[in-house]
Amino acid sequence: MAREFWLLVKDWKKEVVMDAIEIGFNGIFTPPEYIAQIRELARVKIISADPEADMILGTDVFELHLDEKNAGSTLKTSSSDAPVILYSDDWRVIPMENLLASRSNVIQHVRCYEEAELSLESLERGADGILLETSSVEEIRRVGQLITRGNTERVLFDTAQVTSISQVGVGDRVAVDFCSLLEDGRGVLVGNSSSFLFLVQNENVDNPYCDKRxxxxxxxxxxxxxxxxxxxxxxxxxxxTGMSVLTVDPNGESRSTLVGRSKMEKRSMLLINAKVGDRLGSILLQNAETIRLTKPGGESVSVTKIEPGDEILVQLDALSFGRHFGKRVKETIREK
Structure with a gap:
């Protein structure tokens, strides 16, 4: 699920709320008296004690104030799925790893960029969201950088050797159009197996057949x-449309990128097989010059130019893991 970025509003400042919404904060935690003013500005999730709020405090979302006496407790509410906002005056007494391991939907109260960044990185996966308390537009904008980075990770690549390329007929291929311009080399991780994914680049290369896309x-x-x-x-x-996909550059730097539309059309397809040691993987891609994989140095290579023996970047997952409904599970699945 996407991370939550909420702003805590104690005193009404229109420019502060507008900045937060424009930057990408998807929730405003507010006293009841400001709900109407917020709704006049934009469509955004409102968290409040008022029954007219989108998320009602004490029913849809809960609060927990941590101190030295209860810092070791697990998080229990009347709804195990409801978000819990964690407050503490001293972060040093919070065993965040234990709290994050005890449940999901943890929203950490923070006061600055540094606290927000730390919260989102705890226990590798981080909190499920933050509630920022500040009246500083500058601090809101700093934390706004984390909204772009918030659903990211560092991808570690392996180098695979292409073993064969063959025409296999016509299939339904998907082109993903993002609501952002992708820089040279950035693409998505795709494959016939979830444990062996290829870095397929965006169409940001000059070619004689069509304009850059x-x-x-x-x-x-x-x-x-x-x-x-x-x-x-x-x-x-x-x-x-509206989903976010992980886009990755050849250095492994990733970010969450918004899908503008997805196009499926029947096209002639190529089957590309590759290996890393004894690990085998494959991908089906359209047979066209504009579709490109990635060499170890980051350079693009068209699928029409790839030859057996060429090296390309792939991302491997452990064979002891499989996928159910997209989530990693501890089991071995063979995919051919």
Missing amino acids: PFRVNAGGAHSYVRMPFDETKYLIELQ
């Missing part, structure tokens, strides 16, 4: 796995 990744067959934020996967056919 740096918002587009011609990603592969409809059945293919694609990496999403938070170590999840989906099938390419499942992607829809």
Whole structure:
């Protein structure tokens, strides 16, 4: 799921709330008297004790104030799925790893960028969201940088050797058009197996056949796995407008990127097989010059130019893990 970025409003300052909404905060925690004013500004989730709020305090979301006496407790509420906002005057007494391990939907109260960044990185996966308390537009904008980075991770690549390329007929291929322009080399992780994914680059390369489309990744067959934020996967056919996909550059720097639309069309397909040691993987991609994989140095290589023996970047997952509904599970699944 996407992380929550909420702003705590104690005193009404229109410019502060507007900045937060424009930057990408998706929730405003407010006293009841400001609800109408917020709703006049934009459509945003409102958290309040008022029954007219989108999330009602004490029913849909809960609060827990931590101190030295209860810092070791586990998080229990009347609803195990409801978000819990954690407050503490001294972060040093909070065993965040224990709290995050005890349940999901943890929203950490923070006062600055540094606290927000630390909260989102605790126990590797981090809190499920933050509640920022500040009246500083500058601090809101700093924390806003984490909204772009908030659903990211550092991807570690392996180098695979191409073993074969063959034409296999016509299939339904999916092109993903993002609501952002992607820089050179950035793409998505796609493959026939969730444990062996290829870095397919966006169409940001000059070619004699069509104009650049740096918002587009011609990603592969409809059945293919694609990496999403938070170590999840989906099938390419499942992607829809408004979803976010993990886009990655050749250095492994990733970010969550908004899907503008997904196009599925029948096209001639190529099957590309590759290996890393004894590990085998494959991908089905459209047979066209504009579709490109990634060499170890970051350079793009068109699928029409790839030859057996060429090296390309892939991301491997442990064979002891499989996927159910996109989430990693501890079991071995063989995919052919």
